[in-house]
Amino acid sequence: MIELQGQVALVTGAGRGIGRAVALELARAGADLVLCARTQAQLEEVAAEIRTLGRRALVATGDVSQVAPVEAIVAQALQEFAHIDILVNNAGIRRDAVLLRMKEEDWDEVLQVNLRSAFVCTRAVSKGMLKKRSGRIINISSVIALMGNAGQANYAASKAGLIGFTRSVARELASRGITVNAVAPGYIETEMTRDLPQKAREWIQERIPMGFLGQPEDVAKMVRFLSAPETRYVTGQVFNVDGGMVM
Ligand code: NDP
Numbered sequence: 001m002i003e004l005q006g007q008v009a010l011v012t013g014a015g016r017g018i019g020r021a022v023a024l025e026l027a028r029a030g031a032d033l034v035l036c037a038r039t040q041a042q043l044e045e046v047a048a049e050i051r052t053l054g055r056r057a058l059v060a061t062g063d064v065s066q067v068a069p070v071e072a073i074v075a076q077a078l079q080e081f082a083h084i085d086i087l088v089n090n091a092g093i094r095r096d097a098v099l100l101r102m103k104e105e106d107w108d109e110v111l112q113v114n115l116r117s118a119f120v121c122t123r124a125v126s127k128g129m130l131k132k133r134s135g136r137i138i139n140i141s142s143v144i145a146l147m148g149n150a151g152q153a154n155y156a157a158s159k160a161g162l163i164g165f166t167r168s169v170a171r172e173l174a175s176r177g178i179t180v181n182a183v184a185p186g187y188i189e190t191e192m193t194r195d196l197p198q199k200a201r202e203w204i205q206e207r208i209p210m211g212f213l214g215q216p217e218d219v220a221k222m223v224r225f226l227s228a229p230e231t232r233y234v235t236g237q238v239f240n241v242d243g244g245m246v247m
Helices: 017-028 040-052 067-081 104-132 153-176 198-206 216-227
Strands: 008-012 032-037 057-061 086-089 135-140 178-185 238-241
Touching: 008 017, 008 067, 008 104, 017 032, 017 040, 017 086, 017 216, 032 040, 032 067, 040 057, 057 067, 067 104, 086 104, 086 216, 104 135, 104 153, 104 178, 135 153, 135 216, 153 178, 178 216, 216 238
Parallel strands: 008 032, 008 086, 032 057, 086 135, 135 178, 178 238
Antiparallel strands: none
């Protein structure tokens, strides 16, 4: 079923992992894509896959936590496609350390990439959505925002911040037909979780009622659902995709 035909989606962190899966899923649903991250080669690979699906893809490199590159990316996207209908704030990093060993740079960088980027991108993209009186904004948070995790105070704070951001912006934009929701993945097999020690992996697995780690596609399906016209009456919500870890 083609449900996003004629729509344009901007996905941050689209070069690999969850962002890549989201971009491909939205393309399969009929959308054209603006792909953002800092590593051009990875974006080019994803763009090539999208083109084989018969959709258009624009590669837009830059640090999405900074205003100047984001404004340039949005301007480039609007020149190419004239509108952006879906924004997926997915770019994220982790710099884990227990509190007493956490460096200020680790705190600042994580907050900047995970939280500030959502503010900067949403502000830039929502202008056009407001004019069109429609849009979908989806922020990729984490179950860590809800549970906390030893060694991830910076990451948990950034992802919890995203939930507050989601609810506030949802209230601001609701009357203009724009929905804003958050997806909170559990443990998903990507580069971000690849270096988990075997013991930690087993510990996590025991705490997932479904008994296995998720795949990027599991998150992508939820993003597609929240991007569709059918979910026009769903806003300000957090959807866990975590095999039942948090309930
Ligand atoms: P990956 O590390 O595999 O991918 C992260 C993506 O973000 C890359 O494309 C990276 O590209 C991009 N990125 C990082 N920093 C920036 C930046 N400053 N500007 C632009 N792009 C940037 O991570 P995942 O796919 O695992 O994670 C995606 C999102 O999902 C993150 O927000 C993460 O916190 C969240 N998440 C992941 C979970 C998991 O278990 N994997 C669980 C819960 C949430 P580049 O480095 O080239 O810029």
